[in-house]
Amino acid sequence: MPLNPFDKSSRLLAKLDAPGFLGWLLGLPPESLVFRGWLDTRGVPFATHPDQTGDTVAHLKNPAENGMPWAIIIEFQTTPDPDMLSRLLGYMSGVLEKLRPDPEKKSRFEIGTAVVNLTGIGNASRNMSWLAAELVTQIKVKERNLERESADETLAGIESGRWSRCVLPWIPLMAGADNPDTVDRWKRLAESEPNSRLKAEYGAIAQQFAARVKRKELWQEKLKGWNVEESTVANEWVAIGEARGEARGVAVGEARGVALGEARGKVAGGLQIARENLIEVGTKRFGSEPLESQQTTLKAIADPAMLTQLLVRSLDVASWEELLPTA
Helix, strand or coil: CCCCHHHHHHHHHHHHCHHHHHHHHHCCCHHHCEEEEECCCCCCCCCCCCCCCCCCEEEEEEHHHCCEEEEEEEEEECCCCCCHHHHHHHHHHHHHHHCCCCCCCCCCCEEEEEEEECCCCCCCCEEEEEHHHCEEEEECCEEEEHHHCEHHHHHHHHHHCCCCHHHHHHHHHCECCCCHHHHHHHHHHHHCCCCHHHHHHHHHHHHHHHHHCCCHHHHHHHCCCCCCCCCHHHHHHHHHHHHHCCCCCCCHHHHHHHHHHHHHHHHHCHHHHHHHHHHHHHHHHHCCCCCHHHHHHHHHCCCHHHHHHHHHHCCCCCCHHHHCCCC
């Protein structure tokens, strides 16, 4: 099950400021958790999707309990998954079996799960009991349903310093985010971000999410002129829009990608454009250009649709070798 762009953007946001994101997600002040990193789950088969690994499993320590190690499995859902509980149980099993907080063989993580539903209302928790048989199974999932969150209250939390600015891009999905005054308030907070790359990501992803909940026109108008040149999300969608040459980009990538794709397509032809875009995006993501043999493989592909599929897949793999495996 490939990630859609909204889930992918959420994963990016979680990693831009992991402690800040986790504090907001769990409703904890900064001193109540210690973030040790994102766990390497490449050796953990996620039961319902054996070809995937979870790249958002946080290693936390609870300072209130002598640094007790926790593994927190985090899932983002554009719409709630009715099978989320079974998926989470599979993930928990894999993490408990394969991962250790330290080299000691007997050490184990405490484990928890959290789900962020970008739209809709999820309910992954379960409390199952058969008291006469003395059977009780309880799974409590930390679940954030963004459409029930207050945009104004969340902005107030960011203004006060309780929450990190990394929460800003999710604001368009929250209740009240269709109010122009709320967007102006958001803009003032985002403009106070000193890191230009983060500022670019916040604006690009906010517009992407606004488009998902039919608030695109308001947010694009309010953020007109927002510099997204440094945004990973914006640049990926521009490249995809160029390769497809049609209106399938999201938010900022939509307008720029389609326009550039059509203009360049008239001059150089769709195949060459698609190859150039794939090499450009892949080089940025993987840190190197494709090998000569891999470039030969690309030149042999005469189907624009196949090149477009490779471009989209390049956003989900970690190397040229994964994207273009040699025989």
